[in-house]
């Protein structure tokens with residue numbers, strides 16, 4: 001039995017999602033759902049250019065400005081509960097100086113330990129994202145609209161706290177110099193244990209990611225690999241020791257590479273171990289990313305970053 005990604009038609013109007021697909025994602029019977037070309041390559045380029053023009057990203061051909069080096073998020077870091085201590089999800093390789101990750105937006109994983117600061121930061125992010133894509137196809141709308149097709153009969157909305165304060169609706173992430181995500185999982189419930197957030201209530205967590213720019217070196221591009229293996233405590237030592245690949249080999253765990261071009265959107269279950277090997281190409285890999293909370297019997301689907 002192969003473990004196969006569901007491919008949906010080109011563009012927004014032509015992709016029809018079969019009923020039950022989101023359940024297949026939830027129980028791990030498929031690795032991912034891909035919507036091809038929800039944004040044109042020309043709009044992807046225009047979006048990247050705008051982000052550089054507005055000093056939100058930089059052009060690596062001109063070197064790394066100090067300000068961005070200082071703002072870079074280290075590989076593999078997140079914080080648990082209310083702790084201000086950054087936990088490392090995996091051992092990073094020798095820290096390359098130019099492995100830089102720039103977030104435009106508010107990451108719950110990275111900032112959520114201080115709830116007030118996170119919600120303030122999120123409000124700023126949502127203000128910044130408003131109008132950022134004026135005159136272009138809005139990638140956030142494209143992502144939410146793809147999700148609405150998957151989550152039929154649900155209300156898809158930006159995650160919100162009981163007092164009405166919203167989380168960041170999406171985040172733009174740029175990965176320079178071969179920045180990689182080693183095998184890991186993401187879960188507000190099971191990893192960061194954010195009991196003080198509404199996002200905690202969902203049984204399943206997905207990611208929705210729209211690629212805006214690929215990084216390519218010698219014909220190889222950085223792409224997500226998803227393993228048919230839900231995180232369980234017994235897997236954690238292999239993540240800590242950087243030996244998950246050996247564990248997967250020994251246990252013959254299938255995996256799937258989701259190969260995307262700029263403008264393609266994919267959804268996967270972040271409870272499955274996944275990774276994005278780094279490719280130190282000339283350009284950064286830039287994505288618009290979200291997390292998604294889903295429970296079969298909850299009428300709402302929450303989106304955050």
Ligand SMILES: O=C(O)CCC(=O)C(=O)O
Pocket residue numbers: 181186209224274275276287289
């Ligand atoms: O960039 C991607 O495609 C996925 C990245 C990822 O795994 C994450 O942000 O947790």
Ligand SMILES: [Fe+2]
Pocket residue numbers: 181184185186270274
């Ligand atoms: Fe992830």
